[in-house]
Amino acid sequence: MAWILDDSRPIYLQIEDLIKTKIISGVYQPGQKLPSVRDLAAEAAVNPNTMQKALTELERSGLVYTQRTSGRFITEDTAKMTELKEQIAREQLQLFLKNMEQLGLSRDDIRRLLETAWKEES
Amino acid sequence: MAWILDDSRPIYLQIEDLIKTKIISGVYQPGQKLPSVRDLAAEAAVNPNTMQKALTELERSGLVYTQRTSGRFITEDTAKMTELKEQIAREQLQLFLKNMEQLGLSRDDIRRLLETAWKEES
DNA sequence: ATTATTGTACTACTTGATTGATACAATAAT
DNA sequence: ATTATTGTATCAATCAAGTAGTACAATAAT
Numbered sequence: 001m002a003w004i005l006d007d008s009r010p011i012y013l014q015i016e017d018l019i020k021t022k023i024i025s026g027v028y029q030p031g032q033k034l035p036s037v038r039d040l041a042a043e044a045a046v047n048p049n050t051m052q053k054a055l056t057e058l059e060r061s062g063l064v065y066t067q068r069t070s071g072r073f074i075t076e077d078t079a080k081m082t083e084l085k086e087q088i089a090r091e092q093l094q095l096f097l098k099n100m101e102q103l104g105l106s107r108d109d110i111r112r113l114l115e116t117a118w119k120e121e122s
Numbered sequence: 123m124a125w126i127l128d129d130s131r132p133i134y135l136q137i138e139d140l141i142k143t144k145i146i147s148g149v150y151q152p153g154q155k156l157p158s159v160r161d162l163a164a165e166a167a168v169n170p171n172t173m174q175k176a177l178t179e180l181e182r183s184g185l186v187y188t189q190r191t192s193g194r195f196i197t198e199d200t201a202k203m204t205e206l207k208e209q210i211a212r213e214q215l216q217l218f219l220k221n222m223e224q225l226g227l228s229r230d231d232i233r234r235l236l237e238t239a240w241k242e243e244s
Numbered sequence: 245a246t247t248a249t250t251g252t253a254c255t256a257c258t259t260g261a262t263t264g265a266t267a268c269a270a271t272a273a274t
Numbered sequence: 275a276t277t278a279t280t281g282t283a284t285c286a287a288t289c290a291a292g293t294a295g296t297a298c299a300a301t302a303a304t
Contacts, residue, residue: 010261010262010263011262011263012262012263021224024224024225024226025226036279036280036281037280037281037282038279038280038281046263047263047264047265048264048265049262049263049264049265050262050263050264052281052282053262053263055281056282066280066281067280067281068269068270068271068280068281068282069269069270069271069272069279069280069281070271070272070279070280070281071279071280071281072280072281085225085226088225089222089225089227089235090235090239092218092221092222092225093218093235093236093239094239096214096215096218097239099214100211100214102143102146103146103207103210103211103214104146104147104207105211107240110236111236113211113212113215114215114232114233114236117212117215117216117219118229132291132292132293133292133293134292134293158249158250158251159250159251159252160249160250160251168293169293169294169295170294170295171292171293171294171295172292172293172294174251174252175292175293177251178252188250188251189250189251190250190251190252190299190300190301191249191250191251191299191300191301191302192249192250192251192301192302193249193250193251194250194251
């Protein structure tokens with residue numbers, strides 16, 4: 001794992017994003033055991049509490065779960081994982097649409113913007 | 123003006139958004155003079171410095187400008203205003219697309235999500 | 245010239261977030 | 275039974291953001 005951290009945002013949030021991406025993209029497989037808090041912390045050169053916080057946040061989202069003294073694992077509930085992804089997507093979408101509406105853009109404007117952006121990027 | 127503020131986000135950001143919306147939606151017309159910092163602050167039941175901060179931020183974006191001792195005015199440069207709107211829109215769009223990509227959604231997925239959301243909402 | 249009104253600068257206080265050091269608790273491994 | 279490893283709780287230190295109080299500076303209005 002890369003552990004490229006900057007000071008633009010809280011470290012624990014950056015870590016959370018990094019791990020979340022690994023999970024969603026399948027680098028971490030369902031059921032897989034994560035390294036211990038201390039090991040992860042050492043690997044990322046970060047205080048164990050900071051790593052702990054990132055993991056706790058991840059847990060709130062349901063992507064990982066804990067077994068008290070044996071460690072943390074990626075959830076095996078792939079259905080839940082999918083549902084979670086969709087929920088996040090919907091939320092992001094709503095936020096986006098709200099912002100666009102506030103700027104006074106119509107649906108056609110948005111469609112046009114999207115296609116233009118995609119055309120430019122390849 | 124409503125001045126409905128909560129404590130979920132910094133007050134000055136909420137104020138900034140409120141005013142920005144009024145400007146973009148045309149409630150505040152180009153060239154129009156804004157009430158003084160103190161008056162706005164009183165109206166919003168907020169410390170003058172807080173209002174000042176919101177207005178300074180708005181100024182950074184170019185939506186308002188200051189004449190040292192006569193007050194603040196909405197910019198008359200409607201072209202600039204339009205350009206600004208488009209820039210904000212593009213930024214929002216890029217952010218949105220990045221998030222969607224991180225979730226592993228394809229372009230078709232995004233198109234589908236959009237149309238679905240719009241269909242549902244009316 | 246004087247006064248009132250404008251934006252601004254400066255400083256301090258408060259609060260919350262972030263990070264860190266350390267100790268605890270539970271249990272798997274031996 | 276003992277030990278090592280796991281996550282967790284607690285407390286403190288630090289830091290930055292936000293807000294507020296007050297005084298200053300410039301100039302339009304009189």
